[in-house]
Amino acid sequence: MPYFWRMKVSGFTFVRNALKYDYPIVESIQSLLPIVDEYIVCAGNSEDATLQLIENIHSPKIKIIHSVWDDNLREGGRVLAVETDKAKAAVSKDSDWLFYLQGDECIHEKDHQLITNTMKQYKNNANVEGLLFNYHHFYGAYQYVGDSRRWYNKEIRIIRNNPEIKSWKDAQGFRKNEEKLYVKTINAFIYHYGWVKNPFLQKQKQEDFGKLWTNDDLEIEKYKAYLNSLKNGFAYGDEVDSLKLFNGTHPSSMKQRINNADWQFEFDINKKHFRDFKSRLLYAIEKTTGKRLFDYKNYKII
DSSP, X not given: OOXXXXXXXXXXXXXXXXXXXXXXXXXXXXXXXXXXXXXXXXXXXXXXXXXXXXXXXXXXXXXXXXXXXXXXXXXXXXXXXXHHHHHHHTSOTTOSEEEEOOTTEXXXXXXXXXXXXXXXXXXXXXXXXXXXXXXEEEXXXXXXXXXXXXSOOEEEEEEESOTTXXXXXXXXXXXXXXXXXXXXXXXXXXXXXXXXXXXXXXXXXXXXXXXXXXXXXXXXXXXXXXXXXXXXXXXXXXXXXXXXXXOSOOOGGGHHHHHTOOOOOOOOTTOOOOSSHHHHHHHHHHHHHSOOTTOOOSXXXX
């Protein structure tokens, strides 16, 4: 087959302590495996059986590399970007596109063909450096998604296989030589499950992960004291400003996890808890017009 028509796609991710923090890493990998030629998993120095969890997927597409996290990188979640770049560096040199999923993100099988077709469409257009996805951010329970401006509504998850492209800040997106990437939008969603799990596991995760975003030990201790005061686990209802009901379907890889949910969370979607008038106003404008004004964008849409 001529090179013009061939396309190779690599998936990549990083993971550490997936069992301890109840990450749906297996479901995440399984959701992407059908449309990639290889899947690089950068396995960190876990305190649990995360490595065995990944090995037990038993896919010839999966390539595991090993890593030790630098726990001194505590400012702004920088260690997450470092681990992302380690995984990216291990992809095959002849891959055209790289598909990045974090350990709490999935894609839906209904979008597989669209994603593949879009990668093919722009494969030979060097001006397109990445593809921009929409987001569903699930919160508290699998039937709710965050719909306020505190949640980013789009982010880059497919990038060209270019060594100059690096993970940006806390691994939310990517840049090339610290410049924003030129991207095309794709009408597909990333399903983000980082904020939906048993409240006691979420509490533990928040206590440990809070250390990755600041060097201020006093701030860390204050947040830890707050979390320790919560007798029923993480207080989902106290931490969110606005939710809406999710009326779609979840990726099939998540079916068993959703059926096994062992906690309850109820939220009155008619009640909003915005911190100030500006937040309430911008929310109202977005819901009325569909436009998200003054939003930070870590990309350039072409």
